[in-house]
Amino acid sequence: MRAVIAExxxxxxxxxxxxxxxxxxxxxxxxxxxxxxxxxxxxxTPDVVIVDIRLPPTHSDEGLRAAVQIRSEAPSVGVxxxxxxxxxxxxxxxxxxxxxxxxYLLKDRIADVDEFVSAVRRVATGGxxxxxxxxxxxxxxxxxxDPLRELTPREREVLELMAEGRSNQGIADQLVITLRSAExxxxxxxxxLGLPHTGxxxxxxxxxxxxxxx
Amino acid sequence: MEPPLVAxxxxxxxxxxxxxxxxxxxxxxxxxAAGCAAGASSLLFALTxxxxxxxxxxxxxxxxxxxxxxxxxxxxxxxxxxxxxASRFGPLLLVAGAANYVTTFSWTTNDVxxxxxxxxxxxxxxxxxxxxLAFPTGRLESTFERGLVALAYGVAIGLQLFRMSFGGFGxxxxxxxxxxxxxxxxxxxxxxLVVSAACLGGIGVLATRRRRAGRPLRRSLALVVDAFAxxxxxxxxxxxxxxxxxxxxxxxxxxxxxxxxxxxxAFLVALLHSRLARSSVGDLFVELRxxxxxxxxxxxxxxxxxxxxxxxxxxLPEFGLYADLDARPVELPEGGxxxxxxxxxxxxxxxxxxxxxxxxxxxELLAAVTAAAAIAIENARLHVEVRARLEELRGxxxxxxxxxxxxxxxxxxxxxxxxxxxxxxLSLELRLLEERLADDPEARRRLDLARREVGASLEELRELAxxxxxxxxxxxxxxVALESLAAxxxxxxxxxxxxxxxxxxxxxxxxxxxxxxxxxxxxxxxxASAVSVDVTRAGGAVVIEVADxxxxxxxxxxxxxxxxxxxxxxxxGGRLRIWSxxxxxxxxxxxxxxxx
Numbered sequence: 001m002r003a004v005i006a007e008x009x010x011x012x013x014x015x016x017x018x019x020x021x022x023x024x025x026x027x028x029x030x031x032x033x034x035x036x037x038x039x040x041x042x043x044x045t046p047d048v049v050i051v052d053i054r055l056p057p058t059h060s061d062e063g064l065r066a067a068v069q070i071r072s073e074a075p076s077v078g079v080x081x082x083x084x085x086x087x088x089x090x091x092x093x094x095x096x097x098x099x100x101x102x103x104y105l106l107k108d109r110i111a112d113v114d115e116f117v118s119a120v121r122r123v124a125t126g127g128x129x130x131x132x133x134x135x136x137x138x139x140x141x142x143x144x145x146d147p148l149r150e151l152t153p154r155e156r157e158v159l160e161l162m163a164e165g166r167s168n169q170g171i172a173d174q175l176v177i178t179l180r181s182a183e184x185x186x187x188x189x190x191x192x193l194g195l196p197h198t199g200x201x202x203x204x205x206x207x208x209x210x211x212x213x214x
Numbered sequence: 215m216e217p218p219l220v221a222x223x224x225x226x227x228x229x230x231x232x233x234x235x236x237x238x239x240x241x242x243x244x245x246x247a248a249g250c251a252a253g254a255s256s257l258l259f260a261l262t263x264x265x266x267x268x269x270x271x272x273x274x275x276x277x278x279x280x281x282x283x284x285x286x287x288x289x290x291x292x293x294x295x296x297x298x299x300a301s302r303f304g305p306l307l308l309v310a311g312a313a314n315y316v317t318t319f320s321w322t323t324n325d326v327x328x329x330x331x332x333x334x335x336x337x338x339x340x341x342x343x344x345x346x347l348a349f350p351t352g353r354l355e356s357t358f359e360r361g362l363v364a365l366a367y368g369v370a371i372g373l374q375l376f377r378m379s380f381g382g383f384g385x386x387x388x389x390x391x392x393x394x395x396x397x398x399x400x401x402x403x404x405x406x407l408v409v410s411a412a413c414l415g416g417i418g419v420l421a422t423r424r425r426r427a428g429r430p431l432r433r434s435l436a437l438v439v440d441a442f443a444x445x446x447x448x449x450x451x452x453x454x455x456x457x458x459x460x461x462x463x464x465x466x467x468x469x470x471x472x473x474x475x476x477x478x479x480a481f482l483v484a485l486l487h488s489r490l491a492r493s494s495v496g497d498l499f500v501e502l503r504x505x506x507x508x509x510x511x512x513x514x515x516x517x518x519x520x521x522x523x524x525x526x527x528x529x530l531p532e533f534g535l536y537a538d539l540d541a542r543p544v545e546l547p548e549g550g551x552x553x554x555x556x557x558x559x560x561x562x563x564x565x566x567x568x569x570x571x572x573x574x575x576x577x578e579l580l581a582a583v584t585a586a587a588a589i590a591i592e593n594a595r596l597h598v599e600v601r602a603r604l605e606e607l608r609g610x611x612x613x614x615x616x617x618x619x620x621x622x623x624x625x626x627x628x629x630x631x632x633x634x635x636x637x638x639x640l641s642l643e644l645r646l647l648e649e650r651l652a653d654d655p656e657a658r659r660r661l662d663l664a665r666r667e668v669g670a671s672l673e674e675l676r677e678l679a680x681x682x683x684x685x686x687x688x689x690x691x692x693x694v695a696l697e698s699l700a701a702x703x704x705x706x707x708x709x710x711x712x713x714x715x716x717x718x719x720x721x722x723x724x725x726x727x728x729x730x731x732x733x734x735x736x737x738x739x740x741x742a743s744a745v746s747v748d749v750t751r752a753g754g755a756v757v758i759e760v761a762d763x764x765x766x767x768x769x770x771x772x773x774x775x776x777x778x779x780x781x782x783x784x785x786x787g788g789r790l791r792i793w794s795x796x797x798x799x800x801x802x803x804x805x806x807x808x809x810x
Contacts, residue, residue, distance in 0.1 A: 008631075009631075009635040009636075009638075009639065011635065011636065011639035012635055012638055012639045012642070015639050015642040015643065015646075016642075018646065019642065019646070053689070054630065054685075054689065059627065059630075059631070059689075060685075060688060060689035060690075061689045061690050064689075064690070084630055084634050084635075084638075084676065084679075085676055085679075085680060085685065085686065087686045087690065087694060087695065087697065087698050088697045088698045088701050089686070089690065089693065089694030089695060089696070089697030089698060090686070090690060090694055092697060093690075093694060107634075107638045108638060108641065108669055108672055110638065110641075110642055111638070111641035111642045111644070111645045111665060111668075111669075112645070113642075113645050113646070113649070137698065137701050137702060138701060140701070140702065141700075141701045141702075141703075141706070142703065142704060142705050142706045142707075143706055144706050144743065144744060213701075
């Protein structure tokens, strides 16, 4: 698996490189600007890029724009966006019409090395990794007529993990249950919320997020 | 007219046109007597000599018409010089009258006098053109005008001398050298055509002047003068008909002579127009007694001066500049059609009156008007001064808010690029260290604890940074930033943002704080079940409206939150309004101007 990193803090960039390399990911490029990132993506066509939202020169949205551009120019490249703060609006902008090969995580998560590496792998293989903070923001949203109240605590946990982009196996591992019971929970959540069953996990992410946002 | 009540220094025009002293009465009387004598002598020439060609009609009629023109110029010139010593117009009329008198020498049989008189023969129409174009200042303003008049003089006298040298003027012509009928005829034609063309050119000059003036400057006055452009047409018509051999109707000539003689009277009336205008200064007093709004003061003054272009520029000593009613700085004009009269009161500058240059010839009128309006002008000046201070205050408030915003933005950036990045790197370092201490559970436990502490610090820093400045707004725009606010709101929010692209940063930040604060208030006080947030464009403004279906009756004075929001909105030139009827929900609406 090959990765490119765009992060302007040297300490952090080197930290990410070490984490990924010790997990067996080949870091083929690393840079501190969005411009250079785009060039390296064209040159290496990596499986995944890890990009900071705020990059020079203005430190406003250069990283995000580069991420959106990579998504449209090279759909096969997974894009994992990391940031010091999370914004629901940015998540929605980034996902736009597909959650396949997209991740959006708080930078703090990088220190949870195993979680972070698993998120990188998911994004690189066309899956999704949405920060739990985004999901909990959506879940905290007040609704007038709230079907979420119908969910059992367990089903609610499953919903959150689905929204983060985990596979059924991932959900089962996380909750320490069997794959079969995980599938059962997923199915009952979809039923209670009136969502149609969708094929891939990344489609499931988008459907759940859009449902939660509405 | 002496103003009652008001002590006012005489208005001091920037350029003093009254520097020339008025002529002494003795001189005027002497000139008047000379004029009368000249008229009488012309009559004598006509009746005692055979000089008048019979083709002009009855000698007596011709002599009377010539006298009519001479005396009209002389007497109107005298009055103009006496009443308007500043203007060169009076002396110009006198010179024209004198030249006109000299032409009657051609009726004598004295060789010298005849020759002089004959060489002046075509001068009257050119003098008329000159006087016409020089009204009211007595000067020719443009190079073209000066060229036109010089050409006409040159042709009228120069070609006349040329013609006379080739004969055809009878036995008294001293200049005759070699008679040549063909040359004389050709020169006559050229002479008549050029003078006709110059007269028509004069009409062109007049038309250009009127058009350039834009709004008619002192219309009534101009009309009187414009009517006498007819005289120029009549001259041109007469001369062209002579060239092409048209019918020589004596009555047409007589009519032309009458018109030429009437013209100075019209010029004089127009020049002395202020006598009439001054009578309306009394109306100004009446109008000002009712304490008019500062805006009406200008139009009242413009009416009395009969100068629609008249405006007032108020002196603001604190700022060291002149300003209009809206406290916008005004540059006093230099040159051009407008002149400036400074208005002082009790030794201090109050204002400057900007008016048509021709009014400089009527200093009494300016003095009377500025004296009559002095108190009102001083009041208006105070109004402008207050306004200017208010504008300055508003400007400084905007600068303070902006400086504060910039500072907070800088702090947020420093936190983000500094402490936050380092803590994330530190957290990662601790985690990697933890892995290397696989066989020391106590060390791992303590490292894990340290990492959690770092995580908590990061959380606090994140909130602190966001409180300093919502970076998401400047980085990604209002629509993106409002998503999180809506999601975290304590009641369901219907969010609609309809704006094309990004808005100015200061506006987006103000709108963000407005929505954040209002949604927090909804959660605290409104007991609402739903709230709508709408950001739309309406004309030249962005409208931000937050409406809930709660209990209403919001105390708009509550706390400093709303006041602070109003400050932010007003700083951007906008307006914040709140409707909160008891039981009828609360609606907060801000309109902030924004050029699309």
